[in-house]
Amino acid sequence: MDELIEAEPYALEVVDSPPDIEQLLSDLISGDVTRRMLAARAFSEIQDERSVPALIDLLADDCPLVRVSAAYALGRNPCPAAVEPLIATLLQDWNGYVRKGLVWALGNCQDARAFDSLVDALVTDIPAVQLWAASALGQLGDPRAVAPLATALKADPVAVVRSNCAWALGKLGDKEAGVPALLSALDDDDLSVQQDVREALNTLGYHYETDAADPFEIA
Known part of the structure; x- marks a missing residue:
């Protein structure tokens, strides 16, 4: 099985x-x-x-x-x-x-009718479901998803869930709301999450410069 x-x-x-x-x-x-x-x-x-x-x-x-x-x-x-x-x-x-x-x-x-149920799954379900709920919210393209994704990116105890939240925030393309949440996750305890956060920021037009005073500069 x-x-x-x-x-x-x-x-x-x-x-x-x-x-x-x-x-x-x-x-x-x-x-x-x-x-x-x-x-x-x-x-x-x-x-x-x-x-x-x-x-x-x-x-x-x-x-x-x-x-x-x-x-x-x-x-x-x-x-x-x-x-x-x-x-x-x-x-x-x-x-x-x-x-x-x-x-x-x-x-x-990619149907807006699924929004509420996917948010509920992200917040309440088991990790195996949460990680796909995060990705699904990114695919919906609904800007309302930024807030629950940002919360899960900051607080969910499972690294792969946080990683998928980062990907989804990049997918949504909402710079004004998504970038602050991603920037705050750059110091995540998990290196794979940090990498996914950087990739999401790159997707949103922020490129990582290791030697820069401000390591993320908008393209």
Whole structure:
């Protein structure tokens, strides 16, 4: 199970012949749980809008492996109709791996309706979900995300979450609000976070000069 759920996103084995899309679409509604899971997993690599209705239905599947596969597949096949079901599942699914896939999918959908749920995931969920919630907020491009991302960058105890917050602040491109938060994180205890903060500042037009009196100068 760990090998399956840790893939970001799931990768299919390389095969010589192209996948049978019609068979995969049929397998999405199969009574066999393994067929449903493998078909949903296939659509994490294949884009076909015909898969979306069945994938939405699979978000309610009894098997968490099916649900997480469907979440990643919907992230690969983003659709406005999937946003509300993804949000609803995020709010109620007990499985952290499923929620991780859901926030990844919502980030790919880039739909403002997901904002509140993603902020809640950033603040309250487990680290594996928080880090993808941070990235998803960066992908949304909503300036309201700067404040919760800045707070998490400063206070979250998990380095990889702070790193993703830094990336997201750079992605949002809000110099006025984002730069002060990033500058305050330059002395983070974790070197990888410091590096991600520098890269985010570079993205925003601030270039690091090691010998300068003010090490960050705007481009």
